[in-house]
Amino acid sequence: MVNRLFNLIRVGDEPSAPRSRLLELAHCLLALALLSGGFTYAFSQFDYQWNWRVLAEYQPLLWRGWWTTVALSLAALCLSVLIGMVVALALLSRLPVLRYLARIYVEMVRGTPLLVQILICFYVFANAVGIQDRYLVGIMTLSLFSGAYVTEIFRAGMESVGRSQWESARAIGLTPAQTYRYVVFPQALRQTLPPLAGQFVSLIKDSSLLSYISIRELTFAAQSVTSLTYSSLEVYLPLALGYLVLTLPISLWTQALERRVHFHT
């Protein structure tokens, strides 16, 4: 029985394409039909008065929220890459104090919930240093959170560049700085792009938690509309769609990247 099940799983790099394009299309449609069947059943069991006029009426508010989400995510994305680079280098530093600082930062951030970090940053740290702008606090918290994951991605990328590469760089007389610049970084970048793109998908979704400190991003806008109109699904479904149009292209791009990154010395 178990053996039978495993027969359905591909082995190694056996090609995934079934016999013909037509058959592939049929499988795809079947998958969609199964899923939409499930959804239709769930929604039909749900006794609900649809009121789509709400959406038309509050559309501007939702759009503004969507753009805020895009802007917050973009800003946090750039900052987290910057943080990731600096902290990854600190992790590889010769100075133990830098390594410990970096390691503690990464483990603290990865080991605690983002919501807790947002609340602590907003109510304690931002208050202590006198930052009033909640958007700034939001972007910084999100960047620090995402930066810890980006750090690990960069570290893994740099460590994936083998000893033999350092050796040939040394043999041709490159200095350590030149070796990083011309040999390690270009190769590490290729290794890190797919996981980095995946991290950005998470970042976009995680930005929804900023609604807890009243940042008017997409989720906050949706919550405002439901509390004003008492209609929830007409808002939550577009809400999901609003995130999906941002994350899905990145996800597809990631998959394309993953197919391209492999090469040998």
Next chain:
Amino acid sequence: MQLRVDKITKRFGAQLALNEISLGLDHCRTLALIGPSGGGKSTLLRVLAGLEYPDSGTLEIDRQEISFREEALNRHRRSVGVVFQAFNLFPHLTALGNLTLPLEKVQGISREEADARARAVLGQVKLLEHANKRPAELSGGQRQRVAIARALVIRPRFLLLDEPTSALDPEMTAEVLDMIKDLREQDHDFVLVTHEMGFARQVADQVAVIAEGRLVESGPAEALFANPAEAFTRRFLARILRY
């Protein structure tokens, strides 16, 4: 080249890779280092390449003592060409890019000139048509030829080849050995670590047998292969030439 290795010792942890090894050659075009695996010949080659810091001893090349401080060693590395067993090309660069990187970044040569010089050397190793391919698109023999071209393009004082054919199948081995023979005829000096005894006998004028971190014996290739002085060398050659 002139070479004087004097009582060089190199440890890796508890393991003694080179044990006060000494070797003097006043004039040598091609030196082959042979001996059993793990005997220290690759480590000696890496010391000559400036890639290892010996624990003690001195090294003199062309009547100049090599200082084992990083700065001086880096200057030394820039003057010699090294070829590794596993090619060690830069996978993100094309064949041409692998050659121009040391020229542009280490020697500070302009892009146009580096490009012209790299193309000339690629032509010499008959790989000009593959100049814009990445290592992954080349065969093993072609990769090793690019690696040799990368070592040559800097116009080194001499070449150091560390088992350049050990990772290749027989056909590609012949391709690379032919090329090394050509280099010898073009008056390039080199030191070669190899397990190809027939080849060592053909191209080397001096041979050093190294085992357990020490020099067993050294001498002119023809004489050493025909009539080894040491029983160890006789046994080693008999073992390796049996098949």
